[in-house]
Amino acid sequence: MNIRKDGGIKMPGKIDILVVEDDEDINQLLCKIIKKSGYYPQSAYSGTEAIMYLEKQNWDLILLDLMLPGMDGKAVLEKIREQGVMPVIIISAKNEKETKVSTLRSGADDFITKPFDIDEVSARIDSLLRRYRYTNKATERVLTHKDIQLNSEEKTVYVNGQKISLTVREYHILKLFMSSPKKIFSKANVFESVWNELFYGDDNTVNVHISNLRNKLSQANPNEEYIETIWGMGYRMKS
Amino acid sequence: MNIRKDGGIKMPGKIDILVVEDDEDINQLLCKIIKKSGYYPQSAYSGTEAIMYLEKQNWDLILLDLMLPGMDGKAVLEKIREQGVMPVIIISAKNEKETKVSTLRSGADDFITKPFDIDEVSARIDSLLRRYRYTNKATERVLTHKDIQLNSEEKTVYVNGQKISLTVREYHILKLFMSSPKKIFSKANVFESVWNELFYGDDNTVNVHISNLRNKLSQANPNEEYIETIWGMGYRMKS
DNA sequence: GAAAGGCTTAAGAAATACCTTAAGAAATCT
DNA sequence: AGATTTCTTAAGGTATTTCTTAAGCCTTTC
Numbered sequence: 203m204n205i206r207k208d209g210g211i212k213m214p215g216k217i218d219i220l221v222v223e224d225d226e227d228i229n230q231l232l233c234k235i236i237k238k239s240g241y242y243p244q245s246a247y248s249g250t251e252a253i254m255y256l257e258k259q260n261w262d263l264i265l266l267d268l269m270l271p272g273m274d275g276k277a278v279l280e281k282i283r284e285q286g287v288m289p290v291i292i293i294s295a296k297n298e299k300e301t302k303v304s305t306l307r308s309g310a311d312d313f314i315t316k317p318f319d320i321d322e323v324s325a326r327i328d329s330l331l332r333r334y335r336y337t338n339k340a341t342e343r344v345l346t347h348k349d350i351q352l353n354s355e356e357k358t359v360y361v362n363g364q365k366i367s368l369t370v371r372e373y374h375i376l377k378l379f380m381s382s383p384k385k386i387f388s389k390a391n392v393f394e395s396v397w398n399e400l401f402y403g404d405d406n407t408v409n410v411h412i413s414n415l416r417n418k419l420s421q422a423n424p425n426e427e428y429i430e431t432i433w434g435m436g437y438r439m440k441s
Numbered sequence: 442m443n444i445r446k447d448g449g450i451k452m453p454g455k456i457d458i459l460v461v462e463d464d465e466d467i468n469q470l471l472c473k474i475i476k477k478s479g480y481y482p483q484s485a486y487s488g489t490e491a492i493m494y495l496e497k498q499n500w501d502l503i504l505l506d507l508m509l510p511g512m513d514g515k516a517v518l519e520k521i522r523e524q525g526v527m528p529v530i531i532i533s534a535k536n537e538k539e540t541k542v543s544t545l546r547s548g549a550d551d552f553i554t555k556p557f558d559i560d561e562v563s564a565r566i567d568s569l570l571r572r573y574r575y576t577n578k579a580t581e582r583v584l585t586h587k588d589i590q591l592n593s594e595e596k597t598v599y600v601n602g603q604k605i606s607l608t609v610r611e612y613h614i615l616k617l618f619m620s621s622p623k624k625i626f627s628k629a630n631v632f633e634s635v636w637n638e639l640f641y642g643d644d645n646t647v648n649v650h651i652s653n654l655r656n657k658l659s660q661a662n663p664n665e666e667y668i669e670t671i672w673g674m675g676y677r678m679k680s
Numbered sequence: 681g682a683a684a685g686g687c688t689t690a691a692g693a694a695a696t697a698c699c700t701t702a703a704g705a706a707a708t709c710t
Numbered sequence: 711a712g713a714t715t716t717c718t719t720a721a722g723g724t725a726t727t728t729c730t731t732a733a734g735c736c737t738t739t740c
Contacts, residue, residue: 222725226725238705257662270687300713321641324642325639325640325641326639327630328629328640328642329633329639329640332627332629332630333635333714347740355623355624355625355626355627356623356624356677357671357674360442369673369727369728370670370673370674370727371727372674406687406688406731407727407728407730409687409688409689409727409728410689410729410730411692411728412688413687413688413689413690414689416688417689431686431687431688433686433687433737433738434685434686434733434737434738473708477708491736503723545709547698607715608715608716608717610716610717627718642721643719645698645699645718646718646719648697648698648699648700649699649701649717649718649719650701651699651716652698652699652701655699670697672697672698672727673696673697673726673727674727681740682739682740683738683739683740684737684739684740685736685737685738685739686735686736686737686738687735687736687737688733688734688735688736689732689733689734689735690731690732690733690734691730691731691732692714692729692730692731693712693728693729693730693731694728694729694730695722695726695727695728695729696725696726696728696729697724697725697726697727698724698725698726698738699722699723699725700721700722700723700724701720701721701722701723702718702719702721702723702726703718703719704717704718704719704720704721705716705717705718705719706715706716706717706718707714707715707716707717708713708714708716708717709712709713709714710711710712710713710715
């Protein structure tokens, strides 16, 4: 069974969202909203399916309908909490006041009632992701490689003692490389991770940005080579 | 039931106050007073709702009416104490002498009787926060950066020796920046923190307020640049 | 060592993010 | 209720980044 459509590994910077909702139309709609926001949705149509996905990989956020056939939504929620700390937004029909209170109590982070406003869903997802990234200590705050220091809190990069200023794209690329310094990233990897879009073969933009990034890095320290090219494979931090 | 619309990151320096009162008019009035004092109120109209909010996040202070429909106010109070140490002000109708003694005994910090005087409420809130903050010490009362001095007790700001007058929004923005002077705040961060509402993407109000704030700051000292723009990322105090 | 395909670089075009201003709306004060 | 302050919204302009293109360079392969 092929779970991920893109066959993708969970990249840093790529945001995966699991949508647990039995109504097919609503599920599709939610996925559409998510995709439009630049994240990667995955549909699950039952509690059992949801749990399978939960065990398969980590998720950055979960949208969970409480009224599921078979397994109860609450059981899924418990499973999520077992799994670790993950942002959860509960979806539920209106006027289920009792449910609302008790689920928020049992560890949901936010709440959306059906019928929902598309923009609101989008905004709540964004907000929750921001909130988690703000408080989440799990992600390293400072990445170091050779004499590069990348501070993801201040979003600053120091090379050879001096601060260099990168554009957002350059910053994300560097962060991607530094988060797995031994890994080789193909152009497709970089593109899909940083741009959040599917990579369609013959594109030169990643090349260009890496070139610019290299320039800025070597401007701060001309004696070092930081990003190496693995011919026919991709790029990697030079160790 | 209106769950707060915020993306409420509990930022340092941002003071959240929960108002538990079933009478809608009184609740609104209290919220108004609180807002005017520069804090962030959240209405709860029942005991169950109150408890939900209690479990959702931490609160700096709670205003609690004892006469609630459904769940008793005392039960809420117990729940509060379970949750940890939080300042609580009890609101209650006059001439409930019995109640006054017993609730103060059960862990309330202060007591206001209806009908109340607006200034008195405001004063009691300030006083109680001050008392707690003295022992807490978590929040600085005077923030300093370059030649800016922000006194959160008096809610005054001095730049280059001279006092400048800011609007409430401007004040909060500046305070947010100064509370973490090295951190970059995105527009969404600023909006959700200062406005306490969900951020819906393409909004210009933060821009405008920051522009106004910059004008006022540079009017007091034209030679300095206090708030810098990090392109594509947000804003930050210039160091 | 020549051809092929991938890589790098530079420059102009397009897109995006940001800043300022001003005017109307809303809230607040008197 | 009228006056004042403050907030929001919209529009036009500026700055910066990002994308595209194309030409030249380098590595591999035959």
